[in-house]
Amino acid sequence: MSTETFFASCPRGLEAVLAREVAALGAADVNSVDGGVQFAGALTLGYAVNLHSRVASRVLWRVGEAQYRGDQEIYAAALKLDWPRWFNVERSLRVNVTAIKAPVKSLDFVTLRVKDAICDRFRAHRASAGKRPSIDTQTPDVRVHAFLSAQTVTFYLDTSGEPLFKRGYRREAGEAPLRENLAAGMLALSGWTPVMPLLDPMCGSGTILCEAVMIAANRAPGVNRAFGFEKLAHFNAAAWLKLKADAQALEKISIQSNIYGSDLRGDALALARANLAALGYPTAVTLKQANVFEMPAPAAAGIIVTNPPYGVRLEDRDQLAAFYPKLGDALKQKYSGWTAYILSADMQLAKKIGLAASRRTPLFNGALECRLFEYQLVAGSMRRSKPAVPASSND
Ligand SMILES: C[S@@+](CC[C@H](N)C(=O)[O-])C[C@H]1O[C@@H](n2cnc3c(N)ncnc32)[C@H](O)[C@@H]1O
Known part of the structure; x- marks a missing residue:
């Protein structure tokens, strides 16, 4: 079983709480940073954090990282990644780009270039027969996040889908409800x-x-909702059903x-x-x-x-x-x-x-x-x- 690297985001101020949650679920190399926690483990650990974390906002699976100096190098780095290995061309896609101190003029333009690179990679892939994923900014099947720091671009697949504060129980929201x-x-x-x-x-x-x-x-907060990882190519349905059944048995x-x-x-x-x-x-x-x-x-x-x-x-x-x-x-x-x-x-x-x-x-x-x-x-x-x-x- 390969070891994967994740970043779980959370409301700022809750990083230490989240670090304790992921460590309790068996994560290795737990490291709190501003706005979230990095950790390592099997792909199914990502499922478990989505299911059990009460404070995470999203769980992102890191799939690539490269040094860059400008838009063109970000495009090249995204093109190098084997996207067809991670999701099917029939899945709809949304790309999000965030940055801290990045030497780029427009994040919208970078978003476009990352999307182009992913689509170009699919078009060149034999099994995709020249097709590319469609873009859906509202309810995409797959979300790709790119995070730019001053010199590094990191690519993530979002394993959560809808943000995790959406537990699926809220029928009515009052005036200024808390997340x-x-x-x-x-x-x-x-x-x-x-x-x-x-x-x-x-x-x-x-x-x-x-x-x-x-x-x-003892209700696992994610037990009644769907997740982004269910739409990825590596989805291990048997492991997910077992995690959910184990959680339900403890409720x-x-x-x-x-x-x-x-x-x-x-x-x-x-x-x-x-x-x-x-x-x-x-x-x-x-x-x-x-x-x-x-x-x-x-x-x-x-x-x-x-x-x-x-x-x-x-x-x-x-x-x-x-x-x-x-x-x-x-x-x-x-x-x-x-x-x-x-x-x-x-x-x-x-x-x-x-x-x-x-x-x-x-x-x-x-x-x-x-x-x-x-x-x-x-x-x-x-x-x-x-x-x-x-x-x-x-x-
Ligand atoms: C910011 S909202 C709380 C939102 C809540 N945490 C949620 O998630 O929906 C503040 C609430 O305080 C209530 N409130 C205002 N004055 C109050 C008072 N004197 N006694 C009790 N409740 C009051 C309002 O009716 C409102 O529902």
């Missing part, structure tokens, strides 16, 4: 395990709750969870309910319509993981400036004994919560730079970062 792999990453960073009570008091469409239920049920049919979710809006809760039902665990979470400022804690201690509303427009920001101090007060008064993990993109708003964060982890929600703030809400040990009254009379 599923970011929600799972927040849970991983919180250290929550299914024996602990968990609350998302601003749950929206319930992404954090759904990811927590999947963890509690719990019903779970006794102490997972709680609430939201101010009834329509948001309806979305969360629909998503939990689509997941197959309609009653695993205790859902309640409630205002976070008024809701009593559902247990004596536990973990809060949440992403409160955030403002893009100016008027939203004014409203939120009032929201955060009230949230801080509610946490302080009603949740002593709990630890809260709050994702926020706005460092100024986060300061207004008036609690001292014990940890701030940089995390990216797409291109939006955020922090996951940790607040240990231990009675008597909380303090305001800028006390409104003398600390001694308040703490």
Whole structure:
């Protein structure tokens, strides 16, 4: 069995979590870089990472690398690779090019040249009888990624297809839903395990709750979806079916969870309910319509993981400036004994919560730079970062 090299991408800030996931699946040479993790193993390890990783965005299989100085050398490097060995000419194709500090004028032009090289290679291949793959930028069968650094071009076949945050359970997306792999990453960073009570008091469409239920049920996140590797020539269907069957055998049919979710809006809760039902665990979470400022804690201690509303427009920001101090007060008064993990993109708003964060982890929600703030809400040990009254009379 040959050893292949992979790059799994993830939301920035979750590289260490992803490195632990791939190492636990048996990967060798695990190396975290900005935005992902490189690792090595059999081709079927790529299947396993697609199936089991909760935080990866894509798993790319490295198929070639070359030094280059310009567009023409990138074309030549792509032409050299034996594409017909990896996929059939009848498969539709999309090429993506990304770059850091690459000495090229246009990434669109490089994309075109890589696509030309792949098609030219197919045309020259005897078994393709002069045919070339068709291009489909929306729902391609095969995605080729080329990554350019200053001097090196690396070619990858995408083994994931649709990005991995698409688990296949989301029926409805609410206002500003989190990506599923970011929600799972927040849970991983919180250290929550299914024996602990968990609350998302601003749950929206319930992404954090759904990811927590999947963890509690031992559901492999990719068990109900298709993957890019199924359309590649080397697809080992028997190995894939076995991996899936093994994962399904470990899944719990019903779970006794102490997972709680609430939201101010009834329509948001309806979305969360629909998503939990689509997941197959309609009653695993205790859902309640409630205002976070008024809701009593559902247990004596536990973990809060949440992403409160955030403002893009100016008027939203004014409203939120009032929201955060009230949230801080509610946490302080009603949740002593709990630890809260709050994702926020706005460092100024986060300061207004008036609690001292014990940890701030940089995390990216797409291109939006955020922090996951940790607040240990231990009675008597909380303090305001800028006390409104003398600390001694308040703490
Ligand atoms: C950014 S969204 C959360 C998105 C959610 N993580 C998801 O994946 O769908 C923030 C949520 O906070 C809710 N919210 C706003 N003010 C609230 C309050 N005072 N009490 C409870 N929920 C509130 C909104 O209704 C919205 O659903």
